[in-house]
Amino acid sequence: MRQGDGGLAAGLFSARLRRYGFIFSFLAIPLILYVVFVISPYAQAFYISLTNWRGISANPQFIGFENFTRLLDDDVFWAAVRHHGLLLLAMPLITIAIALFFSFLLNLGGGSRGGAMTGVWGSKFYRVVYFFPQVLAVAVVGVLFQAIYRPDNTGVLNGLLKWIGVDPVGWLINTDLALWSIMAVVVWQSVGFYVVLFSAGMSAIPRDVFEAAALDGAGRFRLFFSITLPLIWDTIQVGWVYLGIAAFDCFALVQVLSVDRGGPDNATTVLPLEIWRTAFTFSKFGYASAMGVALFFLTITFAALSLRVTRRERIELS
């Protein structure tokens, strides 16, 4: 080499410098944005939850776990937690059941044709239509369903009921019904997503599995429960975790759709709504952050539990 050893070392050194310079220049901006707007707020939230900060005083006062002990006596908080519990149980169950039913029809309902399992006629069309609500903003869907659920005959649903001679139902003003009405909107919007998700899982099943089963005389119910279900169990679990996490949100829908934002009489309130209201309507920032921490631990507990269950099932299967 014409530069000699020293030049080579310098060249290597400068190549290395360029490499680190490049790594730094590519990571710096995303990392700064992420730390400033995501990591630092999360870290601050835990501290703010231990203060009585109301936004006016420059220095929030440290009050230990007082916010959390107050939370334990807060009826609205417990109502919200109960609603999350109900959503967590019912929403994934209903959504997954409907989505599994439709994706089975769309992928395998046509039986075997020319050796391959096919969906019913028009399955592509149905899949496209079913998925569409997923693309709409939850806030838009909320406003839309407000017109559908209106309590008198002017609501679309009650108009239909009147047509068949049934008295109008207070979909959103009946305390026993309101949360279910809101859950129905979530199901309406998300079924298509899970149909597509499960369809992907079903199309990954080798076709000779079905052929062998069909030759052995397995009917549709056997095909579904003994073959399809176990083979896409992983995908179903992914869907379950997604819907479980969604059950801890529901903010936009409850905020837009429910009577009095979380009403009537707190019958539909959820923690995200309470956090938002406590912070930005009542300026109780410390207390709102304590709710945020509670929500965080609820979500994490759910995620950890479902991961554990998943792992156990995997061991059983193998």
Place this chain on the structure above:
Amino acid sequence: MMATQTSAVRVAKADSTDAGRRPRGPVNPFGALSHIALIVWTILVVGPILWTFLASFKTNPEIVGDAPLALPQSFSWASWGRAWEKAHIGRYMLNTIFVVSVSTAFTMLFGSMAAYVLARYKFFGNRAIYYLFVSGLSFPVFLALVPLFFVVRNLGLIDTHLGVILVYIAYSLPFTVFFLTAFFKTLPNSVAEAAMMDGASHTRTFFQIMVPMAKPGLISITIFNILGQWNQYLLPIVLLSGGVEDKWLITQGIANINTTAGYEADWPGLFAALSMAIIPMLIVYIIFQRQIQSGLTAGAVK
């Protein structure tokens, strides 16, 4: 005659799905029932949306009247004009287009830059930074809500589009980095190495070699981010308060018409506004439905 008969039989066979294999005979109740179920759900999905479009052409008494399911008596576009002008849907729409296009573009730029470096360069702290990004996926946004508001306010960015854009980028990074890191790892080394041998700089290798190779992954995540940011509701109502209505985004504008509609009671205007929010998504969805479906389910099929 024979020919038509056999073809009729063939059609009947195709209609009743797997009639050939089953001993039950050519008529299959399962097929009919499954079609009924599928059509019922289709009506449930399409019905409310179609009804919104129709209601936007009705008059107030027609909507509030006793026959909410009737067709409009005459098609009037007046409500669309009112929604666009008086309810400022046009303004909100343009605001949203501006905010989402800028923030998605920069989300993709920064996200792919970070993901590329994390996927293909070994250096001290690589894993730590990767996990820092990915950890953002497991936190509920509501935990950060209060401090986030004050961080943005202290930077003087509250009630500005720049503030919303920066926050959108930051909150889109965890998934973008998570997905694209995995994607960049799957790309072959040889092309990039050859380019570097030929004297291309790291930056040039990235923009001219790696980005084109990563196109399928980038498109999926771009769609994912556009939809996610377009439909965002919580962050706008926290970061763009009531005082700056001229800066509002579409979701917040629609939700607000709803709450004020009770007083002014311009129902056709509300449904025209809703239709205006739905139609662009419908068009985009019809054109890109394959990419949208794969983009949105991308997270689950890692």
